[in-house]
Amino acid sequence: MTKSESQQSPSPSQLIDARIKELGDWRGKLLAQLRTLVKETDPEVVEEWKWRGVPTWSHDGIICTGETYKSHVKMTFAKGASLDDPASLFNSSLEGNTRRAIDFHEGGKINEKALRTLIRAAVALNKSKAKTKSR
Numbered sequence: 001m002t003k004s005e006s007q008q009s010p011s012p013s014q015l016i017d018a019r020i021k022e023l024g025d026w027r028g029k030l031l032a033q034l035r036t037l038v039k040e041t042d043p044e045v046v047e048e049w050k051w052r053g054v055p056t057w058s059h060d061g062i063i064c065t066g067e068t069y070k071s072h073v074k075m076t077f078a079k080g081a082s083l084d085d086p087a088s089l090f091n092s093s094l095e096g097n098t099r100r101a102i103d104f105h106e107g108g109k110i111n112e113k114a115l116r117t118l119i120r121a122a123v124a125l126n127k128s129k130a131k132t133k134s135r
Contacts, residue, residue, distance in 0.1 A: 012049040012056075019055065023068060026106045030073045031055065031066050034104075037112060038064065041119040060130040063122045076101040083121045087114035 010018070016035065020028040038057045039045055045063065048056040055066040062078035077083060080090060080100025089111060092101040104110065 012047045015049040015053075016047060016055045019053070019068070027068045027073050030104055030110075031068060033110065034066050034073070034075055037110070037115060038119055041116045042123050045123075058126075059123045060126040063119060063126065072103045072105050074101050074103050077118065077122055079122060079125055080118075082125055083118060085118065087111055087117075089114055089118060 016031075020032045020035075022028070023031065035047075035055065035057075039047075042057075042059055042063070044059055046058045048058055050056045050065070057063045057065075064075050064077045067074040067076065074092060076093060077090075077100050079098060080093070081096065081098050083100070085100070089102050090100040092103045093099050102115075
């Protein structure tokens with residue numbers, strides 16, 4: 001390994017890996033599950049590390065973030081207020097004009113089918129806004 005290679009900053013994916021390992025409890029396992037679900041649903045997703053430690057997934061703009069707290073893991077959709085949520089997954093940040101979030105608690109179940117639908121809808125919304133901007 002060269003000196004410049006050893007001085008390189010870790011990639012966002014490496015930082016997310018480290019956060020999951022650092023948590024070492026149900027929150028880390030849940031964050032890993034959510035991350036896998038996002039990456040499987042949108043193979044073109046870009047992982048980012050924003051705001052001094054928030055795992056973020058983007059595709060033509062932010063799709064969602066994965067924040068960890070003592071009692072829950074919060075998945076915030078940047079443009080969630082513009083998304084249909086027929087399964088009523090959004091249970092947090094409901095008062096805002098733009099974002100919507102899902103708080104996951106220990107032992108709770110993930111409605112994978114409905115969550116994948118939300119992720120796809122967020123990507124589609126970002127793509128439609130990106131096309132509008134490029135015109």
